[in-house]
Structure formats: C-alpha cells, structure tokens
Amino acid sequence: MRYNEKELQALSRQPAELAAELGMRGPKKGSVVKRRLVKLVVNFLFYFRTDEAEPVGALLLERCIVAREEPSGFSISFMEDPERKYYFKCCSEEQCQEWMEALHQASYEFMRRSLIFYRNEIQKMTGKDPLEQFGISEEARFQLSSLKE
Amino acid sequence: MKLNERSVAHYALSDSPADHTGFLRTWGGPGTPPTPSGTGRRCWFVLKGNLLFSFESREGRAPLSLVVLEGCTVELAEAPAPEEFAFAICFDAPGVRPHLLAADGPVAQEAWVKALSRASFGYMRLVVRELESQLQEARRSLALQRHSSCKAVANRCKPQALDYWSLGLENGHSLPRDYSPVGLGEEGGSRWAGRALAEGVLQGPANLLLGSGQSPVSPETSCFSTLHEWYGQEIVALRRRWQQRTQGSQAEYGEQAEQ
Numbered sequence: 001m002r003y004n005e006k007e008l009q010a011l012s013r014q015p016a017e018l019a020a021e022l023g024m025r026g027p028k029k030g031s032v033v034k035r036r037l038v039k040l041v042v043n044f045l046f047y048f049r050t051d052e053a054e055p056v057g058a059l060l061l062e063r064c065i066v067a068r069e070e071p072s073g074f075s076i077s078f079m080e081d082p083e084r085k086y087y088f089k090c091c092s093e094e095q096c097q098e099w100m101e102a103l104h105q106a107s108y109e110f111m112r113r114s115l116i117f118y119r120n121e122i123q124k125m126t127g128k129d130p131l132e133q134f135g136i137s138e139e140a141r142f143q144l145s146s147l148k149e
Numbered sequence: 150m151k152l153n154e155r156s157v158a159h160y161a162l163s164d165s166p167a168d169h170t171g172f173l174r175t176w177g178g179p180g181t182p183p184t185p186s187g188t189g190r191r192c193w194f195v196l197k198g199n200l201l202f203s204f205e206s207r208e209g210r211a212p213l214s215l216v217v218l219e220g221c222t223v224e225l226a227e228a229p230a231p232e233e234f235a236f237a238i239c240f241d242a243p244g245v246r247p248h249l250l251a252a253d254g255p256v257a258q259e260a261w262v263k264a265l266s267r268a269s270f271g272y273m274r275l276v277v278r279e280l281e282s283q284l285q286e287a288r289r290s291l292a293l294q295r296h297s298s299c300k301a302v303a304n305r306c307k308p309q310a311l312d313y314w315s316l317g318l319e320n321g322h323s324l325p326r327d328y329s330p331v332g333l334g335e336e337g338g339s340r341w342a343g344r345a346l347a348e349g350v351l352q353g354p355a356n357l358l359l360g361s362g363q364s365p366v367s368p369e370t371s372c373f374s375t376l377h378e379w380y381g382q383e384i385v386a387l388r389r390r391w392q393q394r395t396q397g398s399q400a401e402y403g404e405q406a407e408q
Contacts, residue, residue: 001158002177002214005150010242011219042199042219042270057151062160062198078156108198109165111273118280125287130280139267141168141198142276 012039012046012055018102021050023073023089033089040099043106045076059086066103072096076103115142161195161202161212169196169264174233174251175203177214188230189251199270201238216248218268225262234258238265292387 016039024036024047036056037048043062046055063079072093075085090096104110119142122130131137174189192203192213199219202212221240226249228235233251236258240247252258 001154001212003152003216004245006242006245007217007221007240008150008152010240010245011217014220044217055150059153060157060160060200063156063163063165078153078159080156080159108270108273111270111277112198115273115277115280118277118284122280122284122287125284125291130283131276134276136267136276140166140264141267141273 008044008058009054011041011044012048012058014041016041017106018099020090020095020099022099023087025087025089027077027084027086033087038088040102040106043108045103045106061103061106062109064103064107066100068096068100074100074103112141157200157215158212161197161200161215162210165197167195167197168268169261170194171257171261172253173203173261174228174230174235175214176229176249189249194250196264196268198273199268201265201268218265219270223262223266225258236262236265296387296391 019037019039021035022038023033024038025031025033035050037050039046039048039055043060045059045061047057047059048055059076061076065077065079065082067075067077067085069075069087072091072095073087073089074096075087077083077085088099090099119130122128129137131139131142136142171194172191173194175192176187176189192205193207193209195202195204196218199217201216201218203214204210204212216238218238220242221238224237224239224247226235226237226247228249228251230251234253234255234257235249235251237247237249250261252261
C-alpha cells in the first residue's frame with residue numbers, strides 16, 4: 001500500500017489532542033520499553049524519538065482496543081490481531097486515565113456512532129432533524145443506514 | 150516512518166460503511182512521471198472516514214494506495230486527457246505533489262469533491278459537538294418542563310411525593326458521589342459531554358450499548374433495564390437538583406408532613 005510519508009509527517013505536526021513522553025514497547029518479541037514522545041492527532045497516534053523532529057511511526061486508531069495494563073500503563077491492539085499489543089507506560093494513574101479517555105474518542109467510527117445516536121435522540125425529543133438547518137441531512141456519512149447491525 | 154499497515158488495510162476492507170465509492174482515473178503511482186500525462190489508470194476508490202483508499206478493482210482485497218484527508222483542500226483541476234472531469238487533493242506541505250484524480254462525468258466529479266472536502270476528522274467532530282450541545286439543550290428544556298409539573302404535584306401532596314421519590318428511586322440506584330446530572334450540568338458545553346463520553350459517566354444508550362456491543366442507533370430495541378437505568382438517572386439527577394434548590398425549605402416540609 002502506497003502512502004506519502006510527507007503527508008503523514010505534516011499531519012504529525014498538526015496540533016495534538018494530547019502529547020507526552022511515555023515509555024513505549026512495540027508488539028515484536030523481545031522489544032524493550034523505550035522513551036518516546038507520543039502525540040495524538042485526530043485518529044492517528046504518532047511516536048517520535050525524543051531528539052528527532054520526524055516521527056518513527058504512526059498508528060491508525062480505527063478498530064483498536066485500548067486496555068489497562070498494570071501498573072499505570074495501557075496497551076493498544078487491533079481487532080484483526082488483538083494479541084499483538086503496543087504497550088505504553090505512564091507516569092501516574094491520572095496520566096494513564098487521561099490517555100485512555102482521549103484514545104477512546106480518537107476514532108472516526110466512534111465519532112460517527114456518537115453523531116448518529118445524538119441525531120436520533122434529538123429527533124425523538126424535538127421531532128426535528130438537527131442536521132437539516134445545516135443542509136447536511138442527506139450526507140452519506142450521517143445516515144442511519146450507514147451503520148451495520 | 151512505520152504505519153500499522155495491516156490494521157489500516159483491515160479497516161479499508163472492514164464492514165464499516167464507506168462514505169463514497171467509485172471508479173476514478175489516477176495519475177499517481179510507482180513509475181509514473183512527475184507531471185501527469187496520458188490517460189492515467191482507472192482504479193476503484195473507497196472513501197472511509199478521513200481515509201481515501203484505491204484498489205485495482207471493485208473486488209480488490211489489498212489497497213493500492215492511501216491518502217489521509219487531513220490538512221488538504223480539494224480543487225477542480227485540468228485533466229491531462231480530454232473529456233475527463235478532474236480534481237486534485239492538495240496538501241499545504243513542502244514537497245508534496247497534489248493527487249490528481251478524474252471522474253467519468255460532472256455529477257460524479259461534484260459528488261467526489263463534496264465527499265472529499267468534508268472528510269476530515271475535524272469536520273465530523275464539529276458536527277458531533279454541535280449535536281451534543283443541542284441534545285443537552287433539548288434535555289434541559291424538557292427537564293425544566295418536568296420540573297415545573299413536579300412542583301405542581303408536590304404542592305398538592307407534598308409528603309406522598311417525597312416518600313415516593315426517596316423510596317422508589319434512591320434505593321434503586323447507586324451513583325458516584327460527584328455524579329453530575331446528564332444534560333443539566335452547569336459547566337455544560339461539549340467539553341463536559343466529551344469527557345463524559347470517554348469516562349462512561351454519560352450512561353446514555355450510546356455508551357451502554359456500545360459497551361455491550363449493541364446498536365447505539367435504536368435504544369428502543371434494547372432491554373428494559375438499560376432504558377430504565379437511562380431514564381432513571383435523569384430523574385435522580387432532577388431530584389437531586391430539586392433537593393438542592395429547596396434545601397432551605399426542606400425543614401419546613403418535614404414539619405408540614407408531621408402535622
């Protein structure tokens with residue numbers, strides 16, 4: 001799969017939802033915890049060596065599983081291979097909590113489900129489609145039918 | 150730079166909905182000259198969220214390319230071949246060439262430009278936040294309506310109303326001590342709601358159902374206890390609010406009840 005690294009690098013320079021130096025360990029056997037600058041930008045998690053401007057890597061956060069790992073850490077894995085985990089070590093419980101909350105929301109599909117839920121609730125309460133006033137009620141990405149059971 | 154490509158490809162092929170699909174001509178790809186020429190190559194494109202994938206064919210199982218639609222603009226463009234309805238995805242980053250694409254006709258071209266220009270995560274988040282605050286507003290006004298009708302009932306038969314509230318509801322629910330009422334918080338706005346969603350404090354059907362793998366779309370199809378919990382919390386919150394407001398007159402109530 002082709003992608004332009006420069007585009008991703010540009011994205012990694014965008015304002016972050018959350019950024020911190022965390023301990024990070026990749027999913028490969030024998031990996032050790034390394035200090036990384038970890039940056040959450042939209043639905044991508046970028047990680048950098050602490051002395052470098054360009055990221056070492058990026059994780060797309062769709063279909064991911066965020067889990068608590070003791071002590072004061074969390075892991076990210078992906079639905080197609082949940083055993084393959086990226087571990088992150090935080091400085092405190094609070095920091096860990098903050099990251100897990102942010103990661104939980106950092107998915108386009110999560111946003112889509114929230115939107116459809118809100119739209120449906122508002123329509124039930126008020127009888128009006130809240131998207132109509134913006135002229136975007138027909139848009140494919142906001143349709144109930146776009147969600148599979 | 151590394152990317153979790155396997156997961157990305159998996160997302161491309163997953164059964165989550167595509168936001169737009171169709172055949173487009175493309176002039177990018179390995180071995181192509183830096184300036185687009187000729188008829189390009191016809192590929193199947195799939196837009197999913199803020200990601201644009203291309204495939205060899207409609208049945209293709211491995212994405213050929215990925216463009217992340219963040220920080221870019223979509224503009225109408227001249228196609229190198231005649232009778233093409235071209236547009237370009239342009240990035241404002243040094244050394245990044247625009248992605249030139251072309252649709253079969255003006256209708257498809259317009260639909261693609263529209264879909265691509267609204268594909269960013271930020272756009273989706275904006276709409277979500279807008280609806281979040283609209284829903285809070287709707288709940289608030291509904292709560293006010295209920296509140297005033299509650300007061301009417303309470304005025305007519307205060308002791309019974311109080312007994313009902315305390316026996317019927319408080320025992321049935323355990324709430325965190327610093328529980329902030331859904332849709333009634335003074336510190337309203339999307340920040341609170343967003344945090345609440347993440348923390349699972351907002352125990353609306355979205356969160357409850359997402360958690361248990363059910364559809365967030367049709368809360369009415371979920372089990373009664375879920376709905377009961379959901380609407381019950383609103384009532385408990387209302388009651389708490391009501392108690393706070395009438396704290397001063399609570400003693401009076403008690404005396405009246407004893408008489």
